[in-house]
Amino acid sequence: MSSTNRGKERNKFDYYVTPQKDIINFLKVFKGNHNELNNIENVLDPCAGGDKDNDMSYPEAIKKVFPVWNIETLDIRMDSKANFKGVNYLDTDISKILPDYNADIIFTNPPFNLAMDFVKKAMCDVSENGYVIMLLRLNFLGSKDRNIWLRNNMPYEIYVHSKRMSFTKDGGTDSVEYAHFVWKKGYKGITRLHLLEFK
Ligand SMILES: C[S@@+](CC[C@H](N)C(=O)[O-])C[C@H]1O[C@@H](n2cnc3c(N)ncnc32)[C@H](O)[C@@H]1O
Secondary structure (H helix, E strand, O other): OOOHHHHHHHHHOOOOOOOOHHHHHHHHHHHOOOOOHHHHOOEEEEOOOOOOEEEEEHHHHHHHHOOOOEEOOOOOEEEOOOOOOOHHHHHHHHHHHHOOOEEEEEEOOOOOHHHHHHHHHHHEEOOOOEEEEEEEEEHHHHHHHHHHHHHOHHHHHHEEOOOOOOOOOOOOOOOOOOEEEEOOOOOOOOOOOOOOOOO
């Protein structure tokens, strides 16, 4: 594939690289709040990213904080570093590609335009009492389209990245706040809000 076509494919699939330091910042605080994470076995990143110049951000960050977790990865792009490439998560029955696999956590930064679909499917795929953790814009909490679903499926926790995240090599930011939203399958209740340290 030529570099121009590779660039077009990246835009089409909303590919950008999440800084590992921000994922690690979140994971360390999340770990401090959840003793049960020591019993986690399987983590799925359903749009794991990576390319010839970049590692897959979430799997690499997870390995640094939870080295024993078993991480499975897939991505729709053929130039991704995922174990399963060319896979559209939204129409894939995970049991067909990973028989006898139960994801305790589904954890990623999904493509922006498909974020709601990713959250809904992940909530179906994750184990009972498991976690779905997605990096989303704070305004994911607004919008008429998401309102009914969100009110019936409130996140368990939200960890706000108080310092704006940068997704560009020059460290530039736009005026968008991001947070790691944590859903716990089976949980019905109010959301605990955490502000991550400004660093
Ligand atoms: C915002 S990027 C995030 C990449 C990586 N998770 C990270 O945080 O650096 C979104 C990723 O989703 C992938 N993607 C887009 N649509 C997808 C789909 N339907 N199924 C699986 N992967 C998809 C893209 O190829 C891209 O790698």
